[in-house]
Amino acid sequence: MEEWAIATWFSNQHPVMQAFLAGTLGWVTTAIGAAAVFLNKGVNRKFLDASLGFAAGVMIAATIWSLLEPSMQMAESLGLIIWMPATVGFLAGAFTIRIADAYVPHLHLGLPRDAAEGVKTKWRRATLLVMAITLHNIPEGLAVGVLFGAAASGIDPTGTATVAAAIVLAIGISIQNLPEGMAVSLPLRGEGVSKGLSFNYGQLSGLVNPPSAVIGALAVIFIQPLLPYALGFAAGAMIFVVVEELIPTSQRAGNTDIATMGTIIGFCVMMVLDVTLG
Numbered sequence: 436m437e438e439w440a441i442a443t444w445f446s447n448q449h450p451v452m453q454a455f456l457a458g459t460l461g462w463v464t465t466a467i468g469a470a471a472v473f474l475n476k477g478v479n480r481k482f483l484d485a486s487l488g489f490a491a492g493v494m495i496a497a498t499i500w501s502l503l504e505p506s507m508q509m510a511e512s513l514g515l516i517i518w519m520p521a522t523v524g525f526l527a528g529a530f531t532i533r534i535a536d537a538y539v540p541h542l543h544l545g546l547p548r549d550a551a552e553g554v555k556t557k558w559r560r561a562t563l564l565v566m567a568i569t570l571h572n573i574p575e576g577l578a579v580g581v582l583f584g585a586a587a588s589g590i591d592p593t594g595t596a597t598v599a600a601a602i603v604l605a606i607g608i609s610i611q612n613l614p615e616g617m618a619v620s621l622p623l624r625g626e627g628v629s630k631g632l633s634f635n636y637g638q639l640s641g642l643v644n645p646p647s648a649v650i651g652a653l654a655v656i657f658i659q660p661l662l663p664y665a666l667g668f669a670a671g672a673m674i675f676v677v678v679e680e681l682i683p684t685s686q687r688a689g690n691t692d693i694a695t696m697g698t699i700i701g702f703c704v705m706m707v708l709d710v711t712l713g
Contacts, residue, residue: 450587451652453598454580457605458648461575462641464609465568468616469637472624480688483621486614487544487685488694491677492701493611494575498670500709501604502578505585506666515663524667531668532574532675541567544618544684561628561636564619567680568640571615574672575608576644580651581665587656603712607705612641618684 448456506521540553542563551563558566582601620637624630651669655662685694 450583450656451649453587453601454583454648454652455645457579457583457601458576458645460605460609461572461579461612461644461648462638464612465572465616465641465644466634466638468613468618469620469634471617472620472630472633472637481690481693483614483617484685484688484690484694485697487618487681488697489701489704490611490614491681491685492698492703493607493705494673494677494681494701495698496702496705496709497578497604497607498673500706501582501600501607502666502670502673505582505600506663506670509663509666513663520663521667521670524664524669525671525674527664528574528668528671528673529675530671532570532672532679535570535573536675536679539566539570541570543567543680544622545687560626561619561623561632564623565636565640568615568619569643571676571680572612572641572643573647574669574676575612576647577651578669578673579605579608579644580648580653581655581662581669583648584652584655585662585666587652599712600709603708607708610704611701612644616641 503521503525506524507517510520511517536552538553540551540556540558540563542548542551542560544564544567548560548563551558553566556563579601582604583598586598586601616637619640620633623633623636628636651665655665682694682698685697
């Protein structure tokens, strides 16, 4: 499939700039989601849970078609054991986020302040909520950056790591960032925090996207043999976030069926985007 117009424009940019712009898009959509606080003070929990489920579905599909499949195809073309780089990278990514989860203070949506995870701190509830979403956005930014770096490296003989594929991943992740922004700003507004401050906290969680994307791109450009492992790493980090927080949070309020259907729809949306446009 020929690369569409925006992919052609992106291909004329430096890969690090491509990654930065894609990461910035993720931050912008997080801010748009957080801006929902200006429209509504209360939290429609069913809608929020469906949105979080949708985000989980997008991330699961992205790990398969945008990260793990290209990693295995590259390994095969490079004469490596097909499953080894993806598996090693996947485990490394999951364990890395697990360590961060154990030490970085954060609070999952819908839980009381004393249920905060990580090292003990006196940080405010709002800050802890922001840190939880920030932990999500780091692997998302890395995934986007790694794919842009892979497209620029020229060492992918399979042709699966293209600028178009990276753009599709960036779009999919940006879409699922909308509910993540809402997941911070709307609960804070419901607790009486001002609209402006609630929005500010919500958008802050997305600021990590651009630097994470740049780091991912630089890593695979300068250390090219890491490429299939880096794709697996990003996949493992994303799946950890999905299983450890997004899915449990989306079902915590009892909206199990709604959240599950959101996951299924999100998975299908990302799958269609990747197959038809990537």
